Structure formats: C-alpha cells, structure tokens
Amino acid sequence: MNPTKKVAFYTLGCKLNFSETSTIARSFKDEGFDRVDFKETADIYVINTCSVTENADKRFKTIVKHAQKSNPDAFVAAIGCYAQLKPEELADVNGVDLVLGATEKFKITDYLNDLTKNDFGEVHSCEIEDADFYVGSYSIGDRTRAFLKVQDGCDYKCTYCTIPLARGISRSDTMVNVLQNAKEISEKGIKEIVLTGVNIGDYGKGEFGNKKHEHTFLDLVKELDKVEGIERLRISSIEPNLLKNETIDLVSNSRAFVPHFHIPLQSGSNDILKKMKRRYMKELYVDRVSKIKEVMPHACIGVDVIVGFPGETDDAFLETYNFLNALDISYLHVFQYSERDNTEAAEMPNVVSKAKRAKRSKMLRGLSAKKRRAFYEKQLNTERTVLFESENKEGYIHGFTENYVKVKAPWNPELVNTLENVKLTKIDDDGLVRFEFLKELALK
Incomplete structure (x- = not known):
C-alpha cells in the first residue's frame, strides 16, 4: 500500500x-x-x-x-x-x-x-450469529480520557432495540486483555478511562468465545482499580438490574472509580417497561438510586429515557415525568422513540404521533436542565478535583469534577490534562461552574 x-x-x-x-x-x-x-x-x-x-x-x-x-x-x-x-x-x-x-x-x-x-x-x-468472537478496543483521540471497550453484544431482547441484531450475542474481553489495554492507556499519559460496551454489567459472559462466566463485572472493577497511572475510572452506562450493591460500595471506597453513574431507565411506567421487555420495574430503579445516594450523597446520576413508545398514553408519560421529577438524579438523556425494522415494537398498535413525541421530549429536556441546575447548586462551596481538557473554547478551558460537574476558567494551556483541587463557587450565565484553586485559597 x-x-x-x-x-x-x-x-x-x-x-x-x-x-x-x-x-x-x-x-x-x-x-x-x-x-x-x-x-x-x-x-x-x-x-x-x-x-x-x-x-x-x-x-x-x-x-x-x-x-x-x-x-x-x-x-x-x-x-x-x-x-x-x-x-x-x-x-x-x-x-x-x-x-x-x-x-x-x-x-x-x-x-x-x-x-x-x-x-x-x-x-x-x-450472519450476525457469526459475530461470536471478541475484538478489544480503546480510543485515545483525546489526551485527557480514553474509552475502553470491555464487552460487546447483548442477550437482552428489548422490543425497541436493534443492537442484538447489529452486534450479536453478549461476549467479553479477557481480564488479562482489559488490564493490558488499561496499562497501555496509562502509559500514554491519559488520566481517565471510561469503561464502555453494549451491556457492561453483563461482563464475564462469553469470554474465550463460550458462555462461561470466568469473571464478573465486580471482579473487573476491583482489578482495574489497582492499575497504576490511571487517576480516574468511570462506568459509562450500566443496567439497573446489573448494578449490584457490591459494585456501588466498591465505587464509594475506590481509589480511582468516580461517583458518577449512568443508568438507563427508559420509562417510569411499569406497563411500558413490560412492553419494552426491560428486566426490572421502576421500584428497583428507585432502590438503585437510593443506594447510591446513601453511600455517595454527592454522586452524579444520569438517566436514559425514551418518549413516545407505542402505547405510551398521556397518563403513562406523566407517570414517567413525575417519577423522574421526584427522583434524586442529575440529568437526562432523552430519546424520541423511532421505529426500527425487525423489532417487536415496530409492529405494536397505539402508535404515538411524531408531534407528541417531540412535545414530550421537549418537556423532559426542560426537566433535565432543571435537574442539572439543582445538582450543580448542591455542589457549590464543596471541594472537588477537576480534570482539565485540551480544547480552547472561545478563551476558556473546561473540565469535569469527579462527580461530573462541568467547570470553566480563562484559558491556560498549563492546566491541560492536569488534576487540580478546587472549591466550586458559582454557576455562570451559561450554566457552567466557576471555582477557586485550593492552593490559591490557602495563600489568602
């Protein structure tokens, strides 16, 4: 070539x-x-x-x-x-x-x-049945964080989802390979790893091309927590039924795992959850959020939710809205339901109009902004650690605290890819948070 x-x-x-x-x-x-x-x-x-x-x-x-x-x-x-x-x-x-x-x-x-x-x-x-082997991956495009793939495919049969058709059965990387990739990432000077996969809580299934559970997700996070050179580890998204108390407790006492969880909900209506063939009811979701907040009151919790699923009446949507409004969460990722070929949901009756889907999406995005603001306000006057990013955005440098509060400061290239201890002081007009460096406060 x-x-x-x-x-x-x-x-x-x-x-x-x-x-x-x-x-x-x-x-x-x-x-x-x-x-x-x-x-x-x-x-x-x-x-x-x-x-x-x-x-x-x-x-x-x-x-x-x-x-x-x-x-x-x-x-x-x-x-x-x-x-x-x-x-x-x-x-x-x-x-x-x-x-x-x-x-x-x-x-x-x-x-x-x-x-x-x-x-x-x-x-x-x-044929997707042939996708039964595993290829490990990680991204290193950004100097500050890397996405590390630990699992691929999914054995769940959610009625709206094409991922099992597109990616095949659930299968995992070997523990040895994941740890080796994590070490390679750390040697490149990257401070944060985000664990990713289709259904990472299912980690351990399908190692070496079979369906034996060699390790669990808990085993994986325990070992990753020991990798030297990685300052932060973040769990990208994990199903509520696979997020166990032991994992939450481990994160709360961890050296490197940060207090940030992203947990798909999809609907706050049990009737809709059943139609979606999700593997939990909303009561379990409440239990998971309560457990996280009990051991990590400052934890950030993000939620995926789908609006306009077939059969989602106005009452069912309001049930979801009110459920989320009452829940101690930090932000939402809102998706309008869209019909996908070869899924059960595409054949379901009581289709919700596109206009209603858009209206419900707008309402939940408004709720998300309110939740994020309330979460940020609770973090003011607390001391946090910020990892600064590499981009100069209109004269400002941005970064994230361990619990995913986005901060800003005047551009300073010396801060890129550094971890700094700060005190969060105020929310700016654009919704981002200002801060003071603890080392500067100590001199006052």
Whole structure:
C-alpha cells in the first residue's frame, strides 16, 4: 500500500463506536496510512455508523456528501451497526464503495487492495450469529480520557432495540486483555478511562468465545482499580438490574472509580417497561438510586429515557415525568422513540404521533436542565478535583469534577490534562461552574 495515502474517520453513535473507530484507525496507521481530520482531503473516508435512531440513518447520507465534496475520487467505506443491519441500503447510497458488517470491520485494511471508485457499493457482511468472537478496543483521540471497550453484544431482547441484531450475542474481553489495554492507556499519559460496551454489567459472559462466566463485572472493577497511572475510572452506562450493591460500595471506597453513574431507565411506567421487555420495574430503579445516594450523597446520576413508545398514553408519560421529577438524579438523556425494522415494537398498535413525541421530549429536556441546575447548586462551596481538557473554547478551558460537574476558567494551556483541587463557587450565565484553586485559597 502507498504509505502516503490519507484516511479520515467519522463516528456516529456511542462511546463504544468511538473506541472501535480508534482501534481501526490504529490498524490503518500500522499499514502506513496517515490519519487526517474528516474535514480534510483524504484518499479514504471511513464512516462508523449507528442504528439506534432514525436520525443516525439520515445523517449517514449527509456525511457521505461531505466526504465527496472534499474529494470526489475518494474511496468511501461504511462500517458499524447500520452497515450490519442494512448493508444493501448503505451500498446504494451514491458515493459508497465498500460496506463491512460486524465481523469484517476490524479487517477493513484487508479489503483495500484496490482503491478505485466502484459503480456500486461492495458488501461484505456476515450472519450476525457469526459475530461470536471478541475484538478489544480503546480510543485515545483525546489526551485527557480514553474509552475502553470491555464487552460487546447483548442477550437482552428489548422490543425497541436493534443492537442484538447489529452486534450479536453478549461476549467479553479477557481480564488479562482489559488490564493490558488499561496499562497501555496509562502509559500514554491519559488520566481517565471510561469503561464502555453494549451491556457492561453483563461482563464475564462469553469470554474465550463460550458462555462461561470466568469473571464478573465486580471482579473487573476491583482489578482495574489497582492499575497504576490511571487517576480516574468511570462506568459509562450500566443496567439497573446489573448494578449490584457490591459494585456501588466498591465505587464509594475506590481509589480511582468516580461517583458518577449512568443508568438507563427508559420509562417510569411499569406497563411500558413490560412492553419494552426491560428486566426490572421502576421500584428497583428507585432502590438503585437510593443506594447510591446513601453511600455517595454527592454522586452524579444520569438517566436514559425514551418518549413516545407505542402505547405510551398521556397518563403513562406523566407517570414517567413525575417519577423522574421526584427522583434524586442529575440529568437526562432523552430519546424520541423511532421505529426500527425487525423489532417487536415496530409492529405494536397505539402508535404515538411524531408531534407528541417531540412535545414530550421537549418537556423532559426542560426537566433535565432543571435537574442539572439543582445538582450543580448542591455542589457549590464543596471541594472537588477537576480534570482539565485540551480544547480552547472561545478563551476558556473546561473540565469535569469527579462527580461530573462541568467547570470553566480563562484559558491556560498549563492546566491541560492536569488534576487540580478546587472549591466550586458559582454557576455562570451559561450554566457552567466557576471555582477557586485550593492552593490559591490557602495563600489568602
């Protein structure tokens, strides 16, 4: 391969996709490619797709157009979840040359012997049953934090979700491999690792290509907590039924795990949860939040919620709204339900209109802003540790406390990728928090 060839990547969707893009990008580097920004002219554009919402599907076509605008002769490859679910649909998009499914994406450089534009997109995708092996990944694009993949696939059968169809059965990395990846990340000077996967609480299932539980998620966090050089570990998202008291207690006494949990709820109505085939009722969710707040009153808790699921009446939505309003949580990620092919929910009656979905989404986003503000206000006048990020945003540097309060200060390049002890002092007009350095307060 020509060592001067340039490759650019665009990632849609979740942290897991970002970790996989980063790993795939390193395989290109090993083959002699130069990685450039997606806005620049490249010889190959790789788009890592998402299938969670209808919007992600639509954005794909826009991204292909951007690539073609930068270089009409560039080779365009599509990988990821949407590429596994609807390879022919992506192959039909004007400008797409190659579509790789779930098992093929990690071998993408094997398919690039000829970078001549194709008249039609070439498809290489497996039956999802064949996606039964594990490829470890981590992202290191950001100097301050890395996404570390520990698990892939899902055995749950939620009625709205295509992820099991796109990623296959639940399977995990070996403990040895996860710890090795964590050490590699720490050696690059990265201070924070975010654990990611499709269903990370299910960690331990499917190690070595079988269904034996060699280790549990609790075993994993115990061992990761010992990795030297990593200052912070964050659990990205974990199902409420898989978040055990032992894990919460471990985080509360941990050296490196931070008091921040993201726990999908999806609905505050038990009737809707049953239709979704979720594996808990709302009472369990209350119990998990109460347990976290009991041992870590300052913990940040984020919540995923879906509005407009088939059969969600006005009363059922208000039940969700009131449930969330009463809950001691910190912010929401709100998703409008969107019909996905080959899911049970797509065939369900009592469809909620798009207008109602949008209205309910707006209401919950308003509630999220209120919750975040209340959480930030509770953190004022407390002492926290901030990890500062690398970007100069209009003359300011941003960072996050261990419990996920976003702070700002005038730009100072010396702060990049440092951990500083601060006292949170006030909330600015843009909703971010100002602070004073404890070392400066000590001199006063």
